[in-house]
Amino acid sequence: MSTGVTDKTQKTIGGIRRKFAPWNDPGAVPLIRYKNVTKRFGEFTAVDNLSLDIYEREFFALLGPSGCGKTTLMRMLAGFEEPTEGQITLAGQDLVGMPPYRRQTNMMFQSYALFPHMSVWDNIAFGLKQDGMEKAAVAARVEEMLKLVKLETFARRKPHQLSGGQRQRVALARSLAKRPKVLLLDEPLGALDKKLREATQFELMDIQMELGMTFLIVTHDQEEAMTVADRIAVMDHGRLVQVAPPAEVYEQPNCRYVADFVGDVNIIDAKIESVAPGAVRLRSDAADMSLMIAQDVEAKPGDQAWIAIRPEKVRVDLDPPVEQGVNCLSGTIWDIGYLGDLSIYHVELPNGARIKAAKPNLTRVVERPISWDDKVWVSWTPDAGVVLTR
Amino acid sequence: MARGTKGRWLVLAVPYLWLFALFLVPFFIVFKISLSQDAIAQPPYEPTFDLSAGWDAIREAVGQLNFDNYSYVLSWDNEFLQAYGSSLWIAGISTLLLLIVGYPIAYGMARAPKSIRPTLLMMVILPFWTSFLIRVYAWIGILSPEGLLNQFLMFVGLTDEPLEILATDTAVYIGIVYSYLPFMILPLYAALEKMDETLLEAAADLGCPPFAAFWKITWPLSLPGVFAGCLLCFIPAVGEFVIPDLLGGSDTMMIGKSLWTEFSVNRSWTVSSAVAVLLLLVLVVPIVFYQNVQAREMEGR
Numbered sequence: 001m002s003t004g005v006t007d008k009t010q011k012t013i014g015g016i017r018r019k020f021a022p023w024n025d026p027g028a029v030p031l032i033r034y035k036n037v038t039k040r041f042g043e044f045t046a047v048d049n050l051s052l053d054i055y056e057r058e059f060f061a062l063l064g065p066s067g068c069g070k071t072t073l074m075r076m077l078a079g080f081e082e083p084t085e086g087q088i089t090l091a092g093q094d095l096v097g098m099p100p101y102r103r104q105t106n107m108m109f110q111s112y113a114l115f116p117h118m119s120v121w122d123n124i125a126f127g128l129k130q131d132g133m134e135k136a137a138v139a140a141r142v143e144e145m146l147k148l149v150k151l152e153t154f155a156r157r158k159p160h161q162l163s164g165g166q167r168q169r170v171a172l173a174r175s176l177a178k179r180p181k182v183l184l185l186d187e188p189l190g191a192l193d194k195k196l197r198e199a200t201q202f203e204l205m206d207i208q209m210e211l212g213m214t215f216l217i218v219t220h221d222q223e224e225a226m227t228v229a230d231r232i233a234v235m236d237h238g239r240l241v242q243v244a245p246p247a248e249v250y251e252q253p254n255c256r257y258v259a260d261f262v263g264d265v266n267i268i269d270a271k272i273e274s275v276a277p278g279a280v281r282l283r284s285d286a287a288d289m290s291l292m293i294a295q296d297v298e299a300k301p302g303d304q305a306w307i308a309i310r311p312e313k314v315r316v317d318l319d320p321p322v323e324q325g326v327n328c329l330s331g332t333i334w335d336i337g338y339l340g341d342l343s344i345y346h347v348e349l350p351n352g353a354r355i356k357a358a359k360p361n362l363t364r365v366v367e368r369p370i371s372w373d374d375k376v377w378v379s380w381t382p383d384a385g386v387v388l389t390r
Numbered sequence: 391m392a393r394g395t396k397g398r399w400l401v402l403a404v405p406y407l408w409l410f411a412l413f414l415v416p417f418f419i420v421f422k423i424s425l426s427q428d429a430i431a432q433p434p435y436e437p438t439f440d441l442s443a444g445w446d447a448i449r450e451a452v453g454q455l456n457f458d459n460y461s462y463v464l465s466w467d468n469e470f471l472q473a474y475g476s477s478l479w480i481a482g483i484s485t486l487l488l489l490i491v492g493y494p495i496a497y498g499m500a501r502a503p504k505s506i507r508p509t510l511l512m513m514v515i516l517p518f519w520t521s522f523l524i525r526v527y528a529w530i531g532i533l534s535p536e537g538l539l540n541q542f543l544m545f546v547g548l549t550d551e552p553l554e555i556l557a558t559d560t561a562v563y564i565g566i567v568y569s570y571l572p573f574m575i576l577p578l579y580a581a582l583e584k585m586d587e588t589l590l591e592a593a594a595d596l597g598c599p600p601f602a603a604f605w606k607i608t609w610p611l612s613l614p615g616v617f618a619g620c621l622l623c624f625i626p627a628v629g630e631f632v633i634p635d636l637l638g639g640s641d642t643m644m645i646g647k648s649l650w651t652e653f654s655v656n657r658s659w660t661v662s663s664a665v666a667v668l669l670l671l672v673l674v675v676p677i678v679f680y681q682n683v684q685a686r687e688m689e690g691r
């Protein structure tokens with residue numbers, strides 16, 4: 001890890017650290033604009049009337065299940081697919097019809113697409129030579145890139161002589177070498193081991209900030225998205241479901257799909273009982289009492305709703321908690337999962353639903369106080385969960 | 391374990407056995423004839439080995455073998471060397487023409503929609519359903535002074551009198567390019583088809599326009615196919631005798647034709663054998679070259 005990027009809401013721009021949230025600034029002009037973009041392959045709609053603004057210097061992550069259109073979205077920006085409908089602009093310039101070799105974007109391909117007949121060195125130098133860069137400058141840049149991805153000793157090898165992770169790093173170096181305005185990374189770190197992946201994540205954030213580039217990254221690793229991204233877009237079937245900073249996506253998902261897709265979550269079926277500013281009361285089969293969530297919600301009593309609550313925010317106790325009366329359910333331990341840092345308690349409620357509660361293992365667990373089939377209480381504070389209406 | 395080893399030996403032995411029976415044995419027979427002398431006999435050369443005559447007779451027969459036929463063939467006056475040179479030249483030019491004609495076809499096939507590729511492949515192989523000889527004869531009908539081509543050209547008004555194509559080297563080139571085209575297209579197609587198209591996207595992404603990307607990516611990656619196709623065409627083209635015989639003129643010199651004349655007209659088995667052995671030596675160079683390329687290609691996987 002190099003310069004620790006701790007607070008992601010801040011960025012060093014022009015030497016000063018300041019709050020970075022251009023998406024909240026109505027005056028900010030987006031660098032990349034998808035305007036009502038639809039992409040169809042024959043009958044199949046891969047991207048469905050999607051609009052998205054990405055700002056300069058932003059590190060933007062796309063999350064979503066396999067086949068939801070993440071790669072297609074990127075390929076349209078890089079110029080390998082033309083949108084069936086809609087418009088894409090980069091720095092105000094309409095990209096439709098512009099060939100890929102004239103676009104100021106570089107892409108790291110999901111399949112790497114390394115040139116098999118060229119050495120690692122020549123692969124990385126390819127784009128630089130294409131720009132007519134001077135020989136010495138090319139060499140310097142290639143060396144710099146090799147150092148970055150820790151492949152200095154592999155410069156003369158051909159791609160087929162490298163391991164999967166090494167190839168991935170070459171692909172990364174090749175796409176970074178030209179220092180494009182916009183870099184598209186399609187699952188750039190999937191083949192790396194955890195340690196190297198984390199180190200590279202921080203390298204990427206450093207490079208991105210240092211060179212003022214805009215990154216669009218696809219990843220299947222939510223932790224990675226949370227770590228690197230300024231904003232995350234959660235996609236489903238060619239649509240954007242939520243676009244927000246990582247903390248917001250995690251703490252305030254706007255629907256069950258997002259809550260379920262990002263991180264682990266308990267979803268409790270409920271009906272709205274009463275709505276007041278900053279407080280919602282709900283009724284659920286799972287509890288004998290009404291449940292309370294401190295939140296504004298647009299709904300009326302009787303509406304179907306769901307409570308989403310993260311396992312780490314749920315308490316499990318053998319005795320009824322002191323501040324009884326709010327969000328307190330009784331149940332029995334159905335299973336216990338040991339994850340090393342955490343223990344996950346699966347609690348079965350009287351109506352058969354199950355709730356997961358995560359407890360950090362603060363001491364070496366020899367014998368847990370709570371065991372299988374124990375009668376327990378699960379509880380959470382009103383500000384721990386969110387009410388979802390869809 | 392022991393049984394496994396034996397089984398492997400057996401599997402390995404089969405191709406070598408075939409090679410031995412179908413290539414090496416005939417080669418040594420021809421080689422032996424090339425060291426013999428013409429004779430009015432049946433077969434028309436001597437000495438012949440008679441195994442029943444005993445060891446001494448065989449030793450004596452071996453003593454009669456010599457390289458006279460080779461010095462005859464290699465002497466400048468007998469026009470074999472010219473024929474070798476001319477054959478290599480004609481085969482070389484033809485191979486180049488084949489590459490120029492075949493590459494775009496193979497490229498088009500490899501980039502065609504997957505569903506129609508088998509049909510295109512079929513169409514390339516289709517001419518093989520008719521005898522080679524008949525197809526070459528058909529070209530006589532097309533190229534002759536009152537043939538289809540000349541009739542068409544005069545009908546369109548491009549020429550007033552028929553062009554002299556038949557019985558010239560041009561006709562030989564046309565014949566070779568036509569007959570060998572599938573042998574050029576198929577290896578090229580195989581090489582181009584397995585190329586990953588995202589490589590071209592990657593090149594474009596890095597700022598390389600399509601034409602430059604062809605020379606930097608597609609062409610180098612298709613080189614194994616280019617070598618295979620060229621050798622597959624060049625080697626048989628050097629020894630070709632039907633096409634120059636039927637389409638070429640009396641002054642078209644090709645070693646296959648000389649060999650055939652030597653064998654059938656002059657009835658000299660020994661000299662034609664020497665010509666054949668020398669031809670083989672000439673071709674060993676490109677074959678070894680091809681082997682090297684293939685070995686390197688295998689290593690590349």
Ligand SMILES: Nc1ncnc2c1ncn2[C@@H]1O[C@H](COP(=O)(O)OP(=O)(O)OP(=O)(O)O)[C@@H](O)[C@H]1O
Pocket residue numbers: 041044045046064065066067068069070071072073110
């Ligand atoms: N050229 C194409 N022709 C037809 N369908 C396509 C084509 N390219 C993509 N698709 C379809 O579009 C959908 C979206 O594909 P895309 O590659 O964008 O998915 P993805 O989100 O990147 O998935 P993954 O996470 O698995 O990489 C998929 O269902 C895919 O089958």
Ligand SMILES: [Mg+2]
Pocket residue numbers: 070071072110186
């Ligand atoms: Mg993808």
